[in-house]
Amino acid sequence: MDLQxxxxxxxxxxxxVVELTRRRAExxxxxxxxxxxxxxxLVRDLAKQRPVALEHEQLTTxxxxxxxxxxxxxxIETIGGIEPAKSLILSALKAKKHVITANKDLIAVHGAEILETAEQNGVSVFFEAAVGGAIPLIRPLKESLTANAISDLKGIVNGTTNYILSKMTETGADFDDVLKEAQELGYAESDPSSDVDGLDAARKLTILATIGFHAKVRLDEVIVTGIRAVTAADVAYASEIGCVIKLLAAGSERDGVISLNVRxxxxxKAHPLAHVSDAYxxxxxxxDAAGDLMFFGRGAGSLPTASAVVGDLIEVLRNIELGVSGNEPLIRLQKVVNSKLSEPLKHYLRLSVEDKPGVFAKIAGIFGDSDVSMETVLQKRVKQGGAEVVIVTHEVSPVQLESALLALQAEQSVQEIHSVMPVEVAGG
Ligand SMILES: NC(=O)c1ccc[n+]([C@@H]2O[C@H](COP(=O)([O-])OP(=O)(O)OC[C@H]3O[C@@H](n4cnc5c(N)ncnc54)[C@H](OP(=O)(O)O)[C@@H]3O)[C@@H](O)[C@H]2O)c1
Known part of the structure; x- marks a missing residue:
């Protein structure tokens, strides 16, 4: 029997989606x-060349x-953005049609309203493709891992920034040059802000955390830092201390408090996430029961994303046959979200300081006063009366770090604090 x-x-x-649906129809x-x-x-422009040759499918505006x-x-919604996608999806649900969408922008902000409308109308809404392209993430978190208390979700969920950081690591080039090249190659948008400023990753983290932690999580509760300020010098120093720089979207839950950061x-280099390069x-x-798991694969692209969409379609067809909706229940546990309360982490700091005796002792004193101990110190590139100092701290709480940074800013011999980034622990 055909299903339209x-x-x-x-x-x-x-x-x-057109191509894969045809290929797998039987x-x-x-x-x-x-x-x-x-x-x-539905399209905007009937005359436009399509990426797939259309057969019986009828184009309409x-x-x-x-x-x-x-x-x-x-x-199946593949328009993207908030409007008209949101109104179209809500109208479809109210017309008792099942909906599949790849739209992370929409689900991250209006997911609850869309799920509620689906529930009220007894139809499904699925969005596996909204996070991680081909990689199954939503369904494992929603179904296979539900018996677990998930304590950590940590990932590389934006291909553009991962491509830029991978190229900076491979070539030693600076951010602006690599971004320009990525735009010329079509790996970055002409307006790259949603990717490079971390918002796309924050939207995906909001969706993953909502499902993984079974909590009400809002996009504005994620603390977001993009990659514009990462320099070739940071990439080189990171390598010297055995690391690569990645834009990590990290959610954790400790004692009922959720913390969400993109930075x-x-x-x-020994961490599995260090080897996730380019568009992956x-x-x-x-x-707590399953232990550590790692999901890896193509995060975008026509067929990889269609793989997730058509997977959802098969789920919808099964549910139609069974007469169930298969939606994620709307019951969410009440949990506190406080992203400033992230757990203590090692931190990398790069500073310019005056090149004169006693400066280093002052910096060490500032760290000591804030109860921050240093693991590694590199002093580099003395020029024009200044020296560059790279410090890796031992684990430090956000409060301790803030106090040390305030004291460093007030110290006259510290000319500039260029970079402050967390350092992941080797085992995850
Ligand atoms: N690209 C990926 O690899 C990828 C991966 C995961 C998720 N996603 C998500 O998938 C969605 C689609 O992305 P995409 O890359 O396929 O976008 P795209 O190539 O720009 O395609 C968007 C399509 O939507 C149509 N459209 C746009 N506005 C419309 C309107 N007002 N009315 C009717 N049709 C309209 C366009 O029609 P015209 O062609 O006539 O202009 C076009 O065919 C987005 O939510 C995106 O975030 C994409």
């Missing part, structure tokens, strides 16, 4: 008893052709 599907958008992801029919057929596709078509039971982090994504998960 309306597709919203036919760009990178939408094109992949297998899906064998598994679910229904053959998926995309009948209508009229929303009503899809939302008011009673035979269409499933809507450039020094990752020891990875998520490290720690559960």
């Amino acid at each position: 599907i309306g597709l919203l958008g036919c760009g990178t992801v939408g094109g992949g 297998k899906i029919e064998a598994i679910t008893g229904r053959r998926p057929v995309i009948t209508h596709i 009229r929303v009503a052709d899809i939302l008011e078509e009673p035979n269409i039971q499933v809507i 450039p982090t020094l990752v020891p 994504n990875a998520l490290f998960v720690r559960g």
